[in-house]
Amino acid sequence: MKRLYLLLLVFLVAMFSYQAKAQSRLVEGTVLSATDGLPLVGATVVVKGTTKGTTTNLDGEFSIEISEPEILVASFIGFASQEIAVNPDDSGDITFNLTEDIAKLNEVVVSGLASTVKRSNLANAVATVDAEELTGKTTQQTLDNALYGKLPGVNMNANSGAPGGGVNIQLRGISTLGAGSSQPLYIIDGVYVDNSSIRTGRTQVSGASGGQSAATQDNAANRIADIDPEDIERIEVLKGPSAAAIYGTRANAGVILITTKKGSKGKPKIRISQDIGFAQGQNFVGLDDWNPEKITAYYGTGQTAQDELAKYNEALAEGRITDWEEELYGRTALLLKSTASITGGFDKTKYYVSAGIQDEEGIIENTGFERYSIRANVEQKIGDDLTISLNNNYVKSESNRGFTGNQNNTGGSLGYNIAYTPTYADLFPNELGNYPTNTYFNDNPLAIRDLATNNSVVDRYITSFALNWDIFTSDRQFLKFSINGGVDYLSSNSLVHFPEILQHQQANNNPGDVMWGKQDNLNTNVQGFLIYNAYLGSLNTNTQVGLVRLDNYSEFLLARGRGLVGGQTNLRWANVQSVQDQVTTDVTDFGIVAQEELNWEEKIIGTVGIRLDKSTLNYQQNEFYAFPKASVAVNIHNFDFWAFESVNQLKLRAAYGETGGLPTFGNTFESLTPQLVGGELGGQVGTRGVDPNLVPETASELEVGVDFALFDNKIGVEATYYNKEVRDLILDLQPAEATGILAIATNAADLVNKGIELTLNYNPVTNENFVWNGQLLWWRNRSEITRLDIPTFTTGGFGPSLGSYLIAEGYSPTTIVGNPATTDVPGGFTVYGDRQADFNMSFYNSFTFFKNFDLSFLFHWKQGGENINLSSLLWDDGGTTPGWDEDKNNNETPDGLDRLLEWAGGNTGVYVQDASYLKLRELGLYYRVPSSTLSSVVGGSISKLKIGASLNNVLLWTPYESYDPEVSNFGSQPIASNIEVSPYPSSRRVFFHIKFEF
């Protein structure tokens, strides 16, 4: 290995040749924005076909030396680049007028681990979101929430409305059936960051554990929620293997690259913003009223009914009839966010320093989310050749997510609870603060809300470093060395507590239950690359080779105490103390990467690359697995024959790549598990066997597309088709259960995702008084299992009678099945739908009018896709569904009971519902106070002032019969998402904003 690098290096050095300088002229000029004529600071001007270039100063001016006739290319982020021919014999300044680049053609997008490429030369449909799109229009709680509807091919589903996040993101369909990570890899400034959902043990405390899915029902947030969206400059999404191949063995679910804000040269700019707003629960179901007829319908006519009637009359007389939804979910929650940042730079130093506080209440009392974040990004140039940058971020986030979702025997879910609790139940605490017993369920929901705790606090430190060394630079070639990496350290502490005075705890032998969770997670990664770039005639070549390494170590501890005394939560005050779980995870990945990019006059751009990876998660821990890629983009408009003025871009592109998916930690070990029995500790043989031939999952993707821009980039279109095949999917082979081995992870299936992504950008009007920009996105994905070596099976949820997912050859892996049994379908159950959407569409428009007003809105339409709505089942069972005792079919049985009986009779489809929706996700209106007004009123001490109002989740239209069709009781699942059990309702958020810049 060492020898290989040495050889390569010698080869590269030998290729350098001395280049003599000819007579030259200093060309001077200015780069301006064509929209408003203002100078563009920091725009790049390069001599076409060389590596020679400069950037503009504070006045938008530049100077560059040329020795022969050349073409200068000026470019700036957000603007289309422009070319002007210059000749050393001419004189006079030149001026570039750059027009806004609504198709983002000029944007620089990642093309390898150590290289970037202009979007116009890119062979993939890499979606990007910049700061303005991400957070400029409204305030979102978490980073993932801010991505909704902004990226084609990205399917997102919030797991619940609980404060603190929790979003399932799936890029281009299904990339694993559960063995590997279904969530994309997040990389922030080169650091692999943890996005896991950390168990809190709420599942055990509330008794929710169970169901066919082994997944936790903790409803914990995924930890990307720790990242403050305000710090983000841009996000690039590598949706499939063709773009993500260079990330190798962990990239099957795609890669989300996040770049944080950097400093820029110039005097310090101080920005301060304050958001204040409120949230309200939306789309309440309106649980059924109770009256004497209803009581008869539900309880019959016997003694029980008489007793209930008496209770009802008592409540009526005391004015205690309560809408439990309003009572529990009806809080108007206060939302606050404050941010401050300073950015600036000197000759060789640039810095960005920021701090942010976000403090949001939830719509349920005693729930909420807080995040404190500070960041310092510093870049220092040492000499001419060396640049070092260091980005530091400390975050503390705290969430109180309350008790919703599933439960068993505890009443530890508000929604589950009120499904069975009639409006006349006597639940309010008396003057002594004692909560009455709920005779309709295991506990009093008000007591659960007021007395129980579900808290988690994360302290997190993410630091990244990068060193770029220009080893050698000449006009026509350069050699660079770059090393970068970083550390993501996360410490999580959680507390779930049911005090001993709760009704259901009093029914236990050891009342009082507390669960303390602790996780320390350390990710470290480093990569080193050599990049050699040269012009060979009209061909630009870029060669990179490098090594990457990732280490992940985590310690998880969940400790439980039962039989609490004195209202304490300290474990020493528990009669029964136990370790619920302790897990050490230790993983190392190592990879070798090589990539070659060829660019022929921006007409044809080709790339080939390979990554070799090994990981200790594999059964063969020291075996390399190869992930190749190849792509080509053809810019037809750059060919000389192109004569259509109005079509200023036409690009055909094709890309192929492969990525991997790793087995879950622990699935390659055959071990004993400890179990105490009568004071003796024994070892139980695990239920999992091991397949010695296990290899990683491999996804390969072919993506083809056409991009074009019309009328000076007024209209831009990107159309992409992909075929993503995931091979050797790791599934659990289920031996006959009689063998006592319930699962053997094995490469048992292939699946195909095919999809279309369309992007239309338009900028129909740009003038002094009115600017209109818009974007229309449309995407769809179809998945199908094409090979299944193990028997057809159902997975996820609570078993087929309550709705489950079918894994069968020829079927989508997200097919929902249930009773009754049928022989028409493999697996023997009836098909009721598919949780994946028929298509998604989003529609964004922004208007600037009267120069200083900005109005924007974003609609998101998800068409089709079904949910398993078990809330409806609970409401029917508890007699609380709206209109439960109506009798629309005149069969003298209440409709709610009809549905329940139909379901009990073997029709699971009763509770599988269409989850289409149309959401107005974002709506914002801002006013930028004109600088003339500012200088006359405040004397110029404030250079910019912007005020506005915005809403998110404003409107929701859906046929779905619950709070929000976006839901998942089991958290972020590759397959078994979209199952609802009385979740935390989602909320509508309204904000007022003020932003200053000094």
Next chain:
Amino acid sequence: MNKFKNISSFLLAMTLLIASCEIEEIQDPNNPSLQSVSNNASIAELQVLVTGLEARHRGYFTNATQMFGTFGREVLPYFGSDPRFQNEWLGLVLEETYPDFFASGGSYIDPYLTVKQANVLIESVENSNSISEQQANGYLGFAKTIKAHQLLFPLMQQYQNGIRVEVSDPLNPGPILSYDDALNEIIILLNEAYDNLQNAGDSFLFDLTAGYSDFADPASFGQVNRALTARVNLYAENYTDALTALDDSFMDFNGDMSLGPAHVYGEAPDVNNPLFYPLDRPTNTILIVHPAMIEDTLAGDGRISKFAERVENPVTNSNIEDSNGDPIPGRYQDARWTTNTAPIPYIRNEELILIYAEAQITNDVNEAVDAINVIRNFWGVGDYTGPTDAESLENEILFQRRYSLWAEGGHRWIDLRRLGKLNDQYVDLRAGGNLFTQVARRTSETNWDNNN
């Protein structure tokens, strides 16, 4: 040349990176590997497997008691969190169960996990050089007895569907045997275990929990083996063999009715007694005594003390209602357990006396009646005075078993079925529903046979 200095320092950096490229292989950092115990296990490692076997051994009990108990209407599942406990277990709509029937894995999968554990222990003993042959016989006798007992539960659940008995190789399991063949295999296994125990010397090399305090050596554990053998022979209608086995068991007409080996429980991280519910606390999730049990109790029967009335907190469940649609309140709960760590015997002297009585019906009627009276007198009801024809005696024994063995792993359902009396004449169906004879074969078993 400055550049070359730079390049050499760069090379150094690359070398360091490359040096980090061999990755160290990871073993399970959280648990011992299975391999370490199955190859030449030490005595300490065998103890870990023996204790693990005891831990696994009790898994079946909850589901067998609750689900079989509901099938036989000994108990009613007032489990409020999931309506399937009532709808499906009581067969309110279903006439038959279906593959992977709701909440039925506990009396199928759990016993087979125990069988797996026993097979691993047997293999480890056979591969161990740390113990003598005599000592090995002790382990084998224990492991095989437990294994045989466990096989009985999937068989009771599956009944005429039959079960697999040879299951040591996960990728090459033996065939599904018929009910009769499987019973026979279980008897053979028990006899094999008894041979091992008789050649195991005076003591075991391993420790058992307090559940075996009276049966902790090869001789007394052999009595447990014989007791189980008697039960299986009764099921197989081998009455003579049952009587022979009883002779060598711990049956004692004058002894403690509750004498027998037990499953033990403890506080976390141990498992709680699954049948314990604090008395009369408000809850909607509790196993309730079927009201017919209370109504049919003989005057003076001491066994009524097994049930406690829920005076303050009778429980209702909207799915458990009478034919008028009025809820049937759950008024009585299990009162046998003083704490949630109380041990539960899994075969008792009382059952052995009743097996004796039943096995004697066709052999010696007087012996049968005597044995019945031992039970009746013990609980404070007078001698049996009814007719002594076989049918009457069988019904009397069934009645005694109903009260003596109430909610101890689902005897009532199994007894009525094996005697052909699983019908509404013997089962109180006031809560409606259908009577299931057996549970459908599990999907994994069908799939395996279809695909291999």
